[in-house]
Amino acid sequence: MRETRLADISHVIYRGRVSDSTYLNRIGTLIRDARRHKGLTQSELADLLGTSQSAVARIEQGKQNLSLEMLARIGESLDSEFVSLGTGGPQHLRIVGGKQLSGSIPVKTSKNAAVGLLCAALLNKGRTTLRNLARIEEVNRIIEVLTSVGVKVRWLPDSSDLEIIPPARLELDSIDLDAARRTRTIIMFLGPLLHDYDSFQLPYAGGCDLGTRTVEPHLGALRSFGLDVQATHGFYEAKVASDAPDGTHTIVLTERGDTVTENVLFAAARHPGTTIIRNASPNYMVQDVCFFLTKLGVIVEGIGTTTLTVTGVEHIDVDVDYSPSEDPIEAMSLVAAAVVTRSSITIERAPIEFLEIELATLALMGLKYDQSPEYVAANGETRLVDLTIHPGPLKAPIDKIAPMAFPGLNIDNLPFFALIAACADGTTMIHDWVYENRAIYLTELNKVGAQVQLLDPHRVMVTGPTPKWRAAEVMCPPALRPGVVILLAMLAAPGTSVLRNVYVINRGYEELAERLNALGATIETFRDI
Ligand SMILES: CC(=O)N[C@H]1[C@@H](OP(=O)(O)OP(=O)(O)OC[C@H]2O[C@@H](n3ccc(=O)[nH]c3=O)[C@H](O)[C@@H]2O)O[C@H](CO)[C@@H](O)[C@@H]1O
Numbered sequence: 084m085r086e087t088r089l090a091d092i093s094h095v096i097y098r099g100r101v102s103d104s105t106y107l108n109r110i111g112t113l114i115r116d117a118r119r120h121k122g123l124t125q126s127e128l129a130d131l132l133g134t135s136q137s138a139v140a141r142i143e144q145g146k147q148n149l150s151l152e153m154l155a156r157i158g159e160s161l162d163s164e165f166v167s168l169g170t171g172g173p174q175h176l177r178i179v180g181g182k183q184l185s186g187s188i189p190v191k192t193s194k195n196a197a198v199g200l201l202c203a204a205l206l207n208k209g210r211t212t213l214r215n216l217a218r219i220e221e222v223n224r225i226i227e228v229l230t231s232v233g234v235k236v237r238w239l240p241d242s243s244d245l246e247i248i249p250p251a252r253l254e255l256d257s258i259d260l261d262a263a264r265r266t267r268t269i270i271m272f273l274g275p276l277l278h279d280y281d282s283f284q285l286p287y288a289g290g291c292d293l294g295t296r297t298v299e300p301h302l303g304a305l306r307s308f309g310l311d312v313q314a315t316h317g318f319y320e321a322k323v324a325s326d327a328p329d330g331t332h333t334i335v336l337t338e339r340g341d342t343v344t345e346n347v348l349f350a351a352a353r354h355p356g357t358t359i360i361r362n363a364s365p366n367y368m369v370q371d372v373c374f375f376l377t378k379l380g381v382i383v384e385g386i387g388t389t390t391l392t393v394t395g396v397e398h399i400d401v402d403v404d405y406s407p408s409e410d411p412i413e414a415m416s417l418v419a420a421a422v423v424t425r426s427s428i429t430i431e432r433a434p435i436e437f438l439e440i441e442l443a444t445l446a447l448m449g450l451k452y453d454q455s456p457e458y459v460a461a462n463g464e465t466r467l468v469d470l471t472i473h474p475g476p477l478k479a480p481i482d483k484i485a486p487m488a489f490p491g492l493n494i495d496n497l498p499f500f501a502l503i504a505a506c507a508d509g510t511t512m513i514h515d516w517v518y519e520n521r522a523i524y525l526t527e528l529n530k531v532g533a534q535v536q537l538l539d540p541h542r543v544m545v546t547g548p549t550p551k552w553r554a555a556e557v558m559c560p561p562a563l564r565p566g567v568v569i570l571l572a573m574l575a576a577p578g579t580s581v582l583r584n585v586y587v588i589n590r591g592y593e594e595l596a597e598r599l600n601a602l603g604a605t606i607e608t609f610r611d612i
């Protein structure tokens with residue numbers, strides 16, 4: 084396998100798209116980094132290769148022509164995949180850590196609202212414009228899916244505003260299966276589609292590898308709108324009978340899930356009569372979806388509570404603009420960035436109502452921060468503040484850190500608490516009762532010097548403060564938040580770290596490396612040559 088990849092490189096080199104010296108420099112830098120991560124001196128590598136230290140030095144400086152055979156031997160000696168594939172391959176980050184950050188950074192709008200709103204736009208036959216949408220891979224995948232079924236989607240010039248115009252009928256047979264399978268969002272097509280199609284097929288939901296994530300609450304709740312779904316051979320086969328009662332009917336959700344609440348909202352939005360949703364999630368993305376539905380003319384009462392009363396509109400055909408609110412999880416990520424790098428930074432546009440419990444918990448741990456007066460997000464509803472984080476000693480919390488449905492500590496923020504716990508004096512138990520896998524990935528922090536002990540698949544014990552963050556080369560865990568946590572720890576580790584295959588981070592964060600660099604970090608993006 085490695086030899087094939089090496090052959091690919093030489094092919095690229097001799098095609099001459101980039102000068103030979105540029106490639107030699109880039110290969111040299113990769114070899115140098117891989118050697119250092121393996122803890123070898125130039126002389127030690129030279130011994131393994133049967134060459135001289137000065138030859139290794141020339142290779143690393145890009146001054147030595149390399150035969151394929153030599154490249155293969157270097158790859159084997161360093162046990163590294165550093166030379167592989169072409170420019171379309173996975174993206175990696177090289178981080179020169181150990182630097183303090185400073186300055187201000189505005190929080191972007193949320194991934195989770197974006198995906199809900201993209202699905203909600205399917206309810207509207209008119210033009211939906213989503214303002215200032217997060218330009219992230221998750222959004223790109225949904226755009227690919229929407230485009231493949233005939234929806235006109237375009238970014239308005241020089242903006243992050245997305246225009247969406249559905250066709251009279253979706254071409255569901257042409258759906259981009261690859262894009263659809265890379266997200267879980269596809270499950271939220273069920274609610275909008277059941278209004279216009281008697282039967283349809285959607286591929287199974289994918290997304291981050293967090294262990295089994297049930298779709299049963301979605302299927303159970305949508306059954307009362309006449310939707311019957313059989314899961315066969317990688318597809319949900321949906322059939323819609325018009326046996327949902329008109330007038331007022333009540334749906335009790337078995338789980339207070341975010342996307343299940345949105346799916347039921349989509350089903351209720353065009354259902355004649357009134358639907359009462361009990362045990363609804365009042366979380367941030369659900370609120371954004373509710374505000375948007377209101378703009379479509381749907382009446383939604385109880386926004387921000389666990390009982391939503393929805394009066395549907397059978398045909399929706401309006402031109403509508405909506406601006407989703409800022410991402411509380413990104414705000415929390417930036418708090419963790421400040422803590423781990425012992426920096427003072429200002430996080431602008433933090434949606435405070437979705438961070439209050441996190442901040443109260445951090446205050447108990449000794450975190451010092453200032454908060455500006457509140458102001459209102461572009462959606463006209465969500466309360467924002469600017470938060471300035473101050474460096475200082477932290478102590479482990481007395482009680483374990485565990486998530487709850489909103490208004491509890493957000494489950495997606497749990498990994499950031501693990502990182503912060505690694506900076507605090509004492510031991511902290513982090514209990515992720517929700518996901519089967521995510522806590523396990525937190526043990527990857529040990530590769531950069533943390534002391535994280537896995538007690539069982541749901542619980543880790545973190546002992547801090549971490550004596551010394553260490554630079555390392557790490558494969559990004561296949562889950563968004565644990566991936567970001569490793570990146571942030573690498574910012575604290577003096578020396579050069581490499582985080583490989585960061586698609587999952589790009590799934591949820593827009594230009595994170597560039598934006599951290601604007602605060603003084605040194606993160607370089609690269610792909611395999
Ligand atoms: C696009 C989007 O909005 N994604 C969010 C949404 O995903 P989403 O709504 O898809 O979350 P899931 O339905 O996968 O729920 C997460 C897990 O929590 C369990 N569960 C959930 C609610 C509950 O009351 N009891 C319970 O046990 C589920 O069985 C599942 O194992 O919510 C998750 C949990 O907040 C977040 O991590 C995701 O970022």
Ligand SMILES: C=C(OP(=O)(O)O)C(=O)O
Pocket residue numbers: 194267290291293495563564591
């Ligand atoms: C788990 C997450 O999201 P998703 O539902 O998109 O997988 C997350 O945002 O951390």
